[in-house]
Amino acid sequence: MTLAWNLDPGKSLTGLIQTQSPVIISNDTRGSLLMGDMASLALSPVLIDQNMVALIYAGKHNKATRPFEERDLLLIVGVSHHVSNDHPTPEV
Secondary structure (H helix, E strand, C coil), X not given: CCHHHHECCCCCCHHHHHXXXXXXXXXXXXXXXXXXXXXXXXXXXXXXXXXXXXXXXXXXXXXXXXXXXXXXXHHHHHHHHHHHXXXXXXXX
């Protein structure tokens, strides 16, 4: 799954990236960024020294299942923390 393929090209992820905060986007959200068969996305930045170096995301295509919830986002945030702790900034 490629994130760009599932987001509305007329809307921007810039605001989500600038806040550097985890977020859940669901198709039932008014003005959703999602297109096609994507039902829900959970996104979390990976931060190293206050800089976003990666974005971890999980997606659901089945609209019959529940959308992502806060507890799902906590798991993704935990993974992002683990990744950032495994890659310390090199000494300059």
